Amino acid sequence: MPRLVMKFGGTSVATVERIHNVARHVKREIAAGYDVAVVVSAMSGKTNELVAWCKEAARLHDMREYDAVVASGEQVTSGLLAIALQAQGVAARSWQGWQTPVLTDASHGAARIMSIEPEGIIEGFGRKETAVVAGFQGIHKPSGRITTLGRGGSDTSAVALAAAIGAERCDIYTDVDGVYTTDPRVVSKARRMDRIAFEEMLEMASLGAKVMQVRSVELALKHDMPTYVRSSFDDPDDPRPGTLICREEDIMESQVVTGVAFSRDEAQITLRRVIDKPGVAASVFMPLAEAGINVDMIVQTISDDSMTDMTFTVAASDFDRARALLEKAKGEIGFAALAGAKDVAKVSVVGVGMRSHAGVAAKGFRALAEKGVNIRAISTSEIKFSVLIDAAYTELAVRTLHTLYGLDGED
């Protein structure tokens, strides 16, 4: 029998009633002839509650204990869904991370899956038993301690499990019905895509489209696992197909531009009059890297005689820490002043077609200029370009680019 992994996020399992609805989705796929492994998140809000308790217990807490506490959320959902499935006549059992087992490294709170040993689950399939796997968690075998994969880790659990059991595909059920050309709350003409290439989805996820977590898309790409994003709120007997994330080759008519992503969680830091000597970039970025702060867009301009201005962005949540670290290293780096801005946004245009079409970005810059949107920084890759702009212009820029590249659907 072909195998299928179905993953349901927190809002899809927020109540026992919704868990019963999830069971109906699972039942449909079993009737369609699949052996199914379901991956579940914690009930909506539960993870936040557990994290808040850990923080209340101690600001700096042992991440091994944090993992033991937080992993309990998915444990609850996996048991409840197994019960709901049984009540609907489907043989099922729950699998905790340590039971499957899902083997991870020891990076508690942000562990990486090393391997999954799916023999127990596959034996269950032989007995027509559906597996309900607690997402987001695993075990570090040498220490025997529970680990969690970090926020959004349930998507990663699902894709990794799909690869481990040789699933035909992986269905990520969420509270939206697919991947859109941009956020429909900002652009009413945003369209749901039928298909999107792994590489495009990876950029969209990295750039602020929150529908799937970056690591899980990377994993789907690595294992060439066709992955659907679809809605758990559809009628279980007549659901819509959602968006298929697949290989570029499997998309018949690819467009030059696939989507427009944006993120307001950015902050800009500019170091004025940095002495432009060899190794200065390292002296700026090493302390940030050591503190786990990711630097994104970097622009360097010559201000005058052997002096340079350096502008770069960090996540807004890292802004205060980054600023403090740099001020501390001011003497060592050698700069005149630090200017920061949190009211900035990054808008990105993504499409594999950019590889073969020249001038896509230039066209975008011109359109933004015509609307009076000032570009503070630019970064590009093979299949996307991003601009940093004043946050107040976010919606205007997104709408302008969405229309420019022919993405608008019906209003």
Next chain:
Amino acid sequence: MPRLVMKFGGTSVATVERIHNVARHVKREIAAGYDVAVVVSAMSGKTNELVAWCKEAARLHDMREYDAVVASGEQVTSGLLAIALQAQGVAARSWQGWQTPVLTDASHGAARIMSIEPEGIIEGFGRKETAVVAGFQGIHKPSGRITTLGRGGSDTSAVALAAAIGAERCDIYTDVDGVYTTDPRVVSKARRMDRIAFEEMLEMASLGAKVMQVRSVELALKHDMPTYVRSSFDDPDDPRPGTLICREEDIMESQVVTGVAFSRDEAQITLRRVIDKPGVAASVFMPLAEAGINVDMIVQTISDDSMTDMTFTVAASDFDRARALLEKAKGEIGFAALAGAKDVAKVSVVGVGMRSHAGVAAKGFRALAEKGVNIRAISTSEIKFSVLIDAAYTELAVRTLHTLYGLDGED
């Protein structure tokens, strides 16, 4: 170093603030020179919430899944207490039932502890690491599934762990400061006992005194484990001693009567005009036993020529099921009518001194009769007697007996 087990119930760990208070109690005992293993319950109310979800998912639910869901409550508390202890400078780690491991049989929802393998915890003591053990749970090794011990199971976890690690004693912290001669909410002159014999405590617990769970007292008796009942709400730096449950020989001046217990969770069933033939008792009680319904007090009276009336009690929660089962078997048993009453209570007088003092019960029956309390049924054992009375007379009967046997303290 001597070893100590400290157990904290749900109200003692109801909030993170209270968990920090628990950590202070633990810290005091470590400072006093003990290696400590702490056993924790779920935060107050959490187990009820988890049980309610299981019931909502399916009225008849797979108890293996129920256990996976419900055991998560203690998992959370164990992690949080480990974090709180670390924050107070105490090295600590959490141990889930499957980690220790606490090995149980496969009776999911009401599993029995087969053995505990405490090597990991004892190795931790060697590193000055306090163990925080999730109570109420274990693992059925052959299946690898999580088990729970049933309600009140955390007390059993604590006493079993104390025996397994060879603890000097086991301290059960709760929301009362010890064991009382009777419920202080009913008799204001109830006194806290300094000591009570295992056998007496066993009767008190069986008869409705809710301070400790019966199985845990049985286990303390079996392993001769001195067990304190004391309050977690006392000042951690200056706590009261509580009540010591210990061997009869370790109580200097034992009284004839130690305490008066009562239970309103009783129901009376009377079968009228049962044909008094051999095997009739079996035909009445076998179907109840098979349905897991415990029968308590049994009274049989000859009504007339080869006919008998049979009266017995069951737990109030089993009343409807028992009645339905008996009505179904009416033809087979052969009785004229079934009469039931739920407005009854059982009042019991306990004391090891009854073994050597005659007439203790008779004195009690007379005192109740003088107050106009009608006795519906009587049962006795070596160290207690119980009477079944109209529920309305419960407080009067308890107060009368409490005074009669010289248990009254200061008001």
